[in-house]
Amino acid sequence: MKKYILGMTLCVISINAGGFNPPMQAYINTLKTQAKQADTGFSDFDAKRGEKIFLSKHIGKRGTEVSCASCHSQNLTSAGKNPVTNKSIKPLAPSANPSRLTEVAEVQKWLKRNFNDVYKREGTAQEKGDVLYYIKSK
Amino acid sequence: MHKKIIISAILLSGIVFADEGGRDVAPAKNTMYLKECASCHFGYQPGLLPKRSWTKMMNNLDNHFGTDASLDPKTKAYITRYLTLNSADSVNAGGYKRSYKINNSISTNQAPLRISQTPYFLREHREVPKQAITQKAVGSLANCTACHTTAFEGSYSERAIKIPNFRNWEEEGDDD
Numbered sequence: 001m002k003k004y005i006l007g008m009t010l011c012v013i014s015i016n017a018g019g020f021n022p023p024m025q026a027y028i029n030t031l032k033t034q035a036k037q038a039d040t041g042f043s044d045f046d047a048k049r050g051e052k053i054f055l056s057k058h059i060g061k062r063g064t065e066v067s068c069a070s071c072h073s074q075n076l077t078s079a080g081k082n083p084v085t086n087k088s089i090k091p092l093a094p095s096a097n098p099s100r101l102t103e104v105a106e107v108q109k110w111l112k113r114n115f116n117d118v119y120k121r122e123g124t125a126q127e128k129g130d131v132l133y134y135i136k137s138k
Numbered sequence: 139m140h141k142k143i144i145i146s147a148i149l150l151s152g153i154v155f156a157d158e159g160g161r162d163v164a165p166a167k168n169t170m171y172l173k174e175c176a177s178c179h180f181g182y183q184p185g186l187l188p189k190r191s192w193t194k195m196m197n198n199l200d201n202h203f204g205t206d207a208s209l210d211p212k213t214k215a216y217i218t219r220y221l222t223l224n225s226a227d228s229v230n231a232g233g234y235k236r237s238y239k240i241n242n243s244i245s246t247n248q249a250p251l252r253i254s255q256t257p258y259f260l261r262e263h264r265e266v267p268k269q270a271i272t273q274k275a276v277g278s279l280a281n282c283t284a285c286h287t288t289a290f291e292g293s294y295s296e297r298a299i300k301i302p303n304f305r306n307w308e309e310e311g312d313d314d
Contacts, residue, residue: 062204084205085179086277086284109210116206 020101020136027104028132034125042126050134053127061117068118068131076138093138101136162236165292168220174213178205180282182253183292184224185237190249192221203251236294254279267304275302 020028028045035042055074060066062084072080076093091097101107111131115123123131163185166172172181184192196218199207209217224230231237236258243258250256254263263279270276276284283289288298 061201061206082178084203084277086281087177087179089177105210109208113206113208116200 023104024101024107027107028129031125031129031132035129038125045126045129045133047130047133047137050130050132053123053131054134058118058120061120066118068114070118071114076135092135094136095138101132107132161234161292162294163234163292164224164231164237165290166224170213171217171220174209174217175207178207179280180289182282184221185226185228185231185234185292186240186253187225187250187256188227188241188244189222189225191251192225193218194249195251196221234292252280266301270301270304273303 019025032042032045035045054068054072057065057067069080071082071089072092077091077096079091080089081087082089092100094100094102111128112122115121115127163183166181166183171184175181187195195202196214199209199214222228226237226241231241240253240256240258243261244250244256253259259279266279270285271279282294285299285301286294287300288295
């Protein structure tokens with residue numbers, strides 16, 4: 001029994017300490033395959049490129065300047081706020097909010113919406129992977 | 139005999155709707171609705187708009203007031219059903235005075251998408267100073283909870299209004 005609990009604890013710690021959970025890793029792998037198809041030179045996602053995707057400003061869907069940080073703040077471990085509705089948003093960084101990047105359907109839904117809002121188009125597989133690596137590193 | 143019943147029924151319903159102490163709007167407590175809609179803004183109660191408005195809104199989620207709020211078809215159908223079954227003109231809104239008044243203020247050939255542009259809403263907020271709305275702590279009239287401290291419970295009574303940085307608002311307005 002004790003061993004079982006210890007094993008469980010270790011398991012939870014190892015999930016928190018770096019990698020994605022299995023369904024999310026499967027999603028990342030799918031994105032990798034797609035990124036490779038689009039660009040044969042592609043090797044892996046890159047948090048540094050993701051940071052640029054996240055922080056750079058664009059004329060968004062509303063016709064005003066916006067970035068991912070407009071809602072999520074530049075400091076991903078702190079709470080964000082939707083500038084239009086004033087609604088607060090819990091931190092995006094998994095280190096501050098362990099439920100982040102754990103549910104594939106949630107992640108897909110928000111990436112679709114949020115890329116459309118900021119970039120007026122959906123993200124490419126590579127952009128999505130890069131930005132997920134960036135968020136994950138926070 | 140019949141006439142009497144009908145007359146008292148009419149009187150009764152009048153009393154219910156005119157009752158100042160009556161309930162305002164049925165609270166929105168549906169988990170799916172709150173999860174999907176209230177992550178971006180206050181979870182507006184379904185009883186704040188008529189069915190035709192909700193239907194129109196839910197059919198255009200890709201461009202929801204300038205943002206992409208798209209949902210998968212199953213979730214969209216579920217939430218549309220929740221909103222329309224509890225809309226301001228539904229039986230479930232019966233007895234809720236704000237639902238009645240909002241619905242009554244909208245002409246039947248209109249399907250407004252903004253609660254804040256319905257005639258009843260505009261009437262109720264016409265005396266609010268502009269700076270009270272545009273200030274940072276509020277932002278816009280769509281931010282119900284900034285001033286209505288009990289909005290989540292579906293209660294918009296005058297007593298529970300606290301405009302940030304504006305004192306004694308309660309004493310100025312009239313609660314109808």
